[in-house]
Amino acid sequence: MPDSLMIAPLAATGPVDALALFFALVIGHAFADFPLQGDFLSHGKNRHNKPPQLADGSENAPKALWAYLMSAHCLIHAGFVWVITGSVAFAVAEFILHWIIDVFKCEGKTSFAIDQGLHVATKAVFVLIVWLF
Numbered sequence: 001m002p003d004s005l006m007i008a009p010l011a012a013t014g015p016v017d018a019l020a021l022f023f024a025l026v027i028g029h030a031f032a033d034f035p036l037q038g039d040f041l042s043h044g045k046n047r048h049n050k051p052p053q054l055a056d057g058s059e060n061a062p063k064a065l066w067a068y069l070m071s072a073h074c075l076i077h078a079g080f081v082w083v084i085t086g087s088v089a090f091a092v093a094e095f096i097l098h099w100i101i102d103v104f105k106c107e108g109k110t111s112f113a114i115d116q117g118l119h120v121a122t123k124a125v126f127v128l129i130v131w132l133f
Contacts, residue, residue: 017131018127018128018130018131021084021085021126021127021130022123022124022127024084025080025081025084025085025123025126025127026120026123028077028080028081028083028084029077029080029119029120029123031080032073032076032077032079032080033077033116033119036076037073037076039052040052040069041069041072041073044065044066044069045066045069045070045073045102045106046066046106047066047067047106048106048107049066051063051065051066052065070099070102070103070106071099073098073102074094074095074098074099074102075095077094077095077098078091078092078094078095078098079091081094081123081126085126085130087126087130090126090129093122093126094122094126097122098119098122101115101118101119101122102115
């Protein structure tokens with residue numbers, strides 16, 4: 001990968017490094033999914049919820065606003081993964097996988113626990129890839 005796309009990567013050369021990387025990714029996930037998400041993104045990213053009131057006080061939000069809010073939420077997650085791992089590829093994978101996993105939750109196909117388990121499993125796969133390669 002070109003150095004210009006790397007940000008201070010954490011290497012996982014042994015079990016302790018792998019555990020530290022996993023822990024950092026889970027902490028990033030916790031920040032992005034809870035305090036940094038807020039009610040606006042949390043409710044607005046679900047297409048079945050009434051669109052949230054916009055910053056200008058307008059309640060005439062576009063019908064597809066949920067997709068923009070879901071994307072914003074997933075970009076926050078992707079940013080954490082990029083900063084922690086230094087990998088654009090992992091960040092893109094995180095964006096796509098987080099989007100899919102959260103849509104399944106919003107559609108009622110998975111529970112909160114399954115949703116969170118899938119997100120943590122995604123981080124574990126990233127660590128496994130770093131450790132093995």
